[in-house]
Amino acid sequence: MKAMRRFKGIGACDGIVIGPAHMLAAKVIVLDRCIPRERVQDELIRLAESIESTDQRLAVLGQDLAQREEHEGNHLLECHRLILKSGQIADQSNKLIRGECFSAESAVRQVVDTMAATLDKLSDPYFQERVEDIQAVGDQLLRTILGLSESSLSVFTKGAIGVGSTLSPIDALRLSRMGFAGIVTERGGKTSHAAIILRGLALPYVPGIRDLCDHVHPEDTLIVDGGRGEVIANPDHETLILFQKRRDAKIGRTRKLLRASQTQPTVTADGVGIEIGANIERLAEVRTAVDLGAKSIGLLRTEFLYLNCPQLPTEEEQYRDAVAALTALGGRMATFRTLDIGGEKLPPCVRIPGGPNPSLGVRAIRFSLRRPDIFRVQLRALYRASAAGPMRIMFPLISSVAELCAARQVCESVQEELEREGVPYSRHVPIGAMIETPSAALTIDHLAKSCDFFSIGTNDLIQYAFAADRDNHDVAHLCRALHPAVVRLLKHAIDAANFANKPIAVCGDIAGDSAFTWVLLGLGVRELSMSPCDIPAVRSVILATRLSEAEEMVAEALELESAREVEDLVMGTMRRRFPLELAVERAEPKAHRHHFHRQIHPPIVATVRREAGSALETVSQHGGRRG
DSSP states (O other): OOOOEEEEOOOOBOOEEEEEEEEOOOOOOOOOOBOOGGGHHHHHHHHHHHHHHHHHHHHHHHHHHHHTTOHHHHHHHHHHHHHHHSSHHHHHHHHHHHHHOBOHHHHHHHHHHHHHHHHHHSSOHHHHHTHHHHHHHHHHHHHHHHTOOSSSOSSOOTTOEEEESOOOHHHHHHHHHHTOOEEEESSOOTTSHHHHHHHHTTOOEEOOOTTHHHHOOTTOEEEEETTTTEEEESOOHHHHHHHHHHHHHHHHHHHHHHHHHTTOOOBOTTSOBOEEEEEESSTTHHHHHHHTTOSEEEEEETTHHHHTOSSOOOHHHHHHHHHHHHHHHTTOOEEEEOOOOBTTBOOTTSOOOOOSOGGGSSOTHHHHHHOHHHHHHHHHHHHHHGGGSOEEEEEEEEOSHHHHHHHHHHHHHHHHHHHHHTOOOOSOOOEEEEEOSHHHHTTHHHHTTSOSEEEEOHHHHHHHHHTOOTTOTTTGGGOOTTSHHHHHHHHHHHHHHHHTTOOEEEOSGGGGOGGGHHHHHHTTOOEEEEOGGGHHHHHHHHHTOOHHHHHHHHHHHTTOOSHHHHHHHHHHHHHHHOHHHHHHHOSSOGGGOOOOOOOOOOOOOOOOOOOTTOSSOOOOOOSOOOO
């Protein structure tokens, strides 16, 4: 019997799945191969036909995604098709074929590797973000040239766990369609294109496990906990039973709450109503959110129309997208956050000054005010869509009254413009501010004079409070959501908003973590917005809570001096009262979980071969080698 092994990676997409390991294809490694001079023209034709064939395959996949309303995946594929057809790869490859008598696959590999290495060395994060796209396109083209299947998927068990070195966004889309239950990889991160796609598809994903492929073999039984970032290979009987119970309990509780959500409002045990909203990125998530009990969309991220598009989305495209979301909500409120790009979110369609610290530079509302041409187009689309259903508009990363007033002035100018043109729109769209900076949290009484509602983005607020990048492994441990400084900052903001009689919600990660539900309720929050998959556990806690209990715990926490003391109090209390909700969802509060960095391995230079019966798909290269 094989020994049980535990692996720790990055919790990129929540969910617990159990299944056999299926080894995914490794990166196609091609050694330089020359061809006789008389075969150059044939090789040029072979390359051109392969580019056309690859483009057709991507187009078919894009059509399928469009029918399923997988907008982000479709936009990503369009971006990859643009790279493929731009001529850069083809032109440089053709030069190598003509001038050096390289084979088509050798020329493409050299061109793609050179492009990726050049971009990766640039200090501008925009270009570094494109490396993943270039490599994914190159790998697809090489597979076509060499006649390889897309991912060694000719024989696999439905419900298998995909195991590989890395995962391209295109493979993420394909694997989800083919019936894989989960995916684990050696490389990758929580904010990669592949991770974003898999979260939207609710497919558990754990990247960042070093040397994974050295220790996992085909048909090994794997447990994948996408919330904890944990993978267990060949679990013993006790461990397998434990995770089966956790998985089944989560499914059972979700079904029970789904039945209750149709008739039972989200109220505490002492009758206080709590508004539960959903954070969504994709139109397809709206129905899931409503089915899971969301009464509104508390955060609709609009930047995903931009992130994977080679060109700026038009006003009409943004209008149609917003109308589709409002229609799907059937009269429920939707809060549209205006464009939040910059920092780690860099779309291919615009250039943003990076600066020495992009997260503290031109991003979110700062970018929108700097580019009123883009901002006005988005606001026109949103105001036009407001005629289709109730909506609110919210500005991200507000840090001062001056910023808020400047953004409102653009809104008023757009409204006047629509009025002159006779374009219908709602004249009563509430305007809100996201509280993500300490300066905003400490001046809510001033901001309240210029906006209608607030929503606290705890992810950024916490890292800015400690001046520590939550994605930097060396300092991420400082970002503790239950530090007394954070609890006091939240209390100040919530009290100020309630005193000003302005609604205030929490939409950051801690809103969807059932371990924090009492903290937020005890601080006076009555509106929470979270990922749809987090709604059942949080609702379960709310339905069994008396506000007096939460308020007493928070009062005690405010007297404590260290993060450890507050964590012991809160986690101890919540584990005693709600063992199932906390145990099934995660082992520790995700808001102060450490992040694990991607483990980058150097490419292995070796002759690639096809091994009979092997899950790794390879090809033998013959012929002369330039030396």
